[in-house]
Amino acid sequence: LPAPPQIFHGRKTELRDVIDILTQYTPARIAILGPGGMGKTALATAALHHPEVIKKYTERHFISCHATATCQDLISVLADHLGVERGRHLARRIARFLKYAPPTLLVLDNFETPWEANETRSEVEEFLSTMTAAAHVALLITMRGAERPAKVKWTRPFLLPLRPLExxxxxxxxxxxADDRHEQSLVTQVLKLTGNLPLAVSLIASVVSHEGCEKTLSRWHAEKTRLLSDGYDKGSSLEISLMVSLTSSRMTPEAQELLNLLSILPDGLSQAEVLHSKLPISNVLAAKSTLIQTSLAYVDLGKTLSVLPPIREYVRGVYPPSPALKAALRQHY
Structure with a gap:
């Protein structure tokens, strides 16, 4: 199992919700949703190591689905992890293995990887349903976006997609x-750049720890999200994490256009503006829905469609809106 997160703040309520479902409901079926970099894996890992969860589940398994592009990949990885010998009818034999196992918790991390492709989604959902047929097998998945896989009876009340930290x-x-030795006003400026996205907070704090706030702010103005992208994977590079979402098979050209436009609008777009601004984006409501489903945008309490600052900065630099979109925006305002 991965070690429990040592730096874990602001998820007390969400952690309690996950633990309550895992320990008080049979069967327990939970999906932790939200944008990339929002701390889904950290929350799942914290729950996995909680004493109440350890007490209930004799077997606890954490399986990364990051490299499972197909349902067959998923089946093979799960079989290897559980010690089920590969061969014919492998999915059926995994289900049989779990049926006779003691109380078991399965954590499937990055489940969007095998699930989101339309051509394999139904097969993946069918396997997930078969695998969790036994009531004593609890399921906890983490997924980018705001959709839960079908064919599984998820435990209610559903967990809301994770939001930025307070x-x-x-x-x-x-x-x-970064320690508590920095001028508070400068720390506030630095944190504002992150939108309180946990991954961005962690990465920028690492920069501040050896460069200080002032130099970090200067570098941000010159480098933007490149400052937080020296790492080698989506857990250590903000840009790699964002590209995973931007290249999702759920994205459409229309959703990309709307996201490009939102990248130059810090205050977002109201529902009325989305409907009546005559933007040259076909089926703008479907585009809006796609951005929400992939968690690249969200609707705030004022019912405004918005994008978190790190996502906005990256998209504005890499995918600026077309001249036609800018012209339509100028005409509207």
């Missing part, structure tokens, strides 16, 4: 990495 929690996380 300001106090983001500051706690920053201090845990």
């Amino acid at each position: 300001d106090a929690a983001a500051r706690q996380m920053f201090i845990a990495i």
Whole structure:
């Protein structure tokens, strides 16, 4: 099992919700949803190591689905992890293995990888349903986006997709990495760049820890999200994490156009503006729905379609809106 997260702030309520479902419901079926970099894996890992969960489940398994592009990949990885010998009818034999196993918790991390392709989605959902037929097998998945796979009876109440950290929690996380020796007003400026996205907070705090706030702010103005992208994977590079979402098979050209437009609008677009601004985007409501489903955009309390600052900065630099979109926006305003 991966080690429990040592720096883990601002998810007390969500962690309690996950633990309550895992320990009080049979069968337990949970999907932790949200954008990339929002701390889904950290939350799942924290729950996996909680004493109440350990007490209930004799077997606990954490399986990364990051490299499982197809349903067959998923079946093979799961079989290897559980110790089920490969061969014919492997999915059926995994289900039989789980049927006679003691109380078991399966955590499937990055489940969007095998699930999101339209051509394999139904097969993956069918396998997930078969695998969790036994009531004593609890399922916890993490997925980018705001959709849950079909064919599984997810435990209610559903967990809401994870949102950015509260300001106090983001500051706690920053201090845990960068120490509490920096001028508070500068820390506030630095944290504002992150939108309280946990991955961005962690990465920028690491930069501040050896460069200080002032130099970090100067570098951000010159480098933008490249400053947070020296890592080699989506857990250590903001740009790699964002590209995973932007290249999702769920994205459409229309959704990309709308996202490009939102990247130059810090205040977002109201529902009325989405409907009546005469943007040259075909089926703009479907585009909006796609951005919400992939968690690249969200609707805030004021019912405004918005994008988190790190996503906005990256998209604006790599996919600026077309001249036609800009012209339509100028005409509207």
